[in-house]
Amino acid sequence: MTSRTAALDRLLTLAGRLTEAMERGMAERGLNRAHATLLMVLHHGGPTVQRGLSQALGVTPRHVTGLVDTLEADGWVERRPHPTDRRASMVTLTTKGDAAVAVMNEERHNWAEQLFAKVPEGELDMFIAILDTLDSSVAPRGDQPHCGS
Template sequence: MPADDGRVAALDRVLELTVLLGRDMAASLAASGLTVARTTLLWHLRAGPSTQRALADALGVSARNVTGLVDGLAESGLVSREPHPADRRATLVTPTPRGQELLDELARGQAELAGQLFGGLSRERLDGLVSVLDEVLERLRPLVPGGAAS
């Protein structure tokens, strides 16, 4: 077995980080009556309305899966379906005012957590962390089914 030069320890920390962030996200979303999947779809609508096909591609899931997610979000009053102005066959998924309020709340929560986690780091250390994480993600995406679509 090769000697551990720190790579295993680094992976252990990344894995612990993903578990802790996953638990925090699931708990905070559950308090709002949301799932991670529905919230991820809603988060993709920050830039504006999108077709269900584009959402499926962005999430790396089937159109049927997106239909179920959109159905749930629509039933919760967070999105609406509207006719596409240029394609009669397509429907646009749009955040409702309530959905937009939730997106704004999620963005505020993200900014708050970023401040809590990274507020004490110098710009140089923060830039280094982002650079290392970018490199790790670049290596990981091709190894994970659907990861290259991120």
Template sequence: MNFDQADAINQAIRRLSLWHRARVGELLAPLGLHPGQEALLLELARSGPMIQAALSTALGCEPPSVTQMSRKLEASGHVLRRPARGDKRASVVELTDSGTALVEQLRRLWRGLAEETVAGVAEPSVAGLPELLNTLASNVRRADRPGAQ
């Protein structure tokens, strides 16, 4: 691959990432949420109550980030944190009724954002996007590991 092609790919991914996160922030602000908190709430809705370490793995972020998000969401009444049985150092995070209601709003917001993002893209291309984007993410993650070439 030549530099111009590499630059075009990297710049497009960078712009998409920046603009998508900014758009997420705009959409979440009226709900009193910040980017990343919606992912935590949606994961709890998918998986049910989880210890923070498992939630960190599921979200692909650092444990301190999950702790901070969980604390803020607990303060706003959307999640409940309680000690894990058998391990007092671990906390289980679960949705409250308020959090469950908020998840329904987030699902509508998430669908709208996806539709907005893929507007003008042919349906066969849209259908293949999750696999393509997950492959790209896996490639970058693999390259970030110690000992990767």
């Protein structure tokens, strides 16, 4: 096994463990990754039409309708009339949705502090640079080689 293959194996293992931990945290709130991502998009971008959510999430409008329906039924978001387009509605976070995003952001910050506590600042800067290099070398979705792990 080459060093590059070993590095990829370690990265995939770590990514899987981090994903499992995040999904457990979301599940405790009754959310999945798609729901949490939609809440974050609204938090960062403010109220938007479903077409905008579809583009931001890279999913079909029909999929966004299902996500918004579920989140609205559970009190995370609400639909409001669009200010200028009678045919459209704006999706916005509710107080419950805002509070959930605030908690998720705080937990994310605390998790980062804990995860990287033993990593010296200079090494963390190098790690970020390496991640940027790796990210730029991954081909667009569908174009990367398959990984048989």
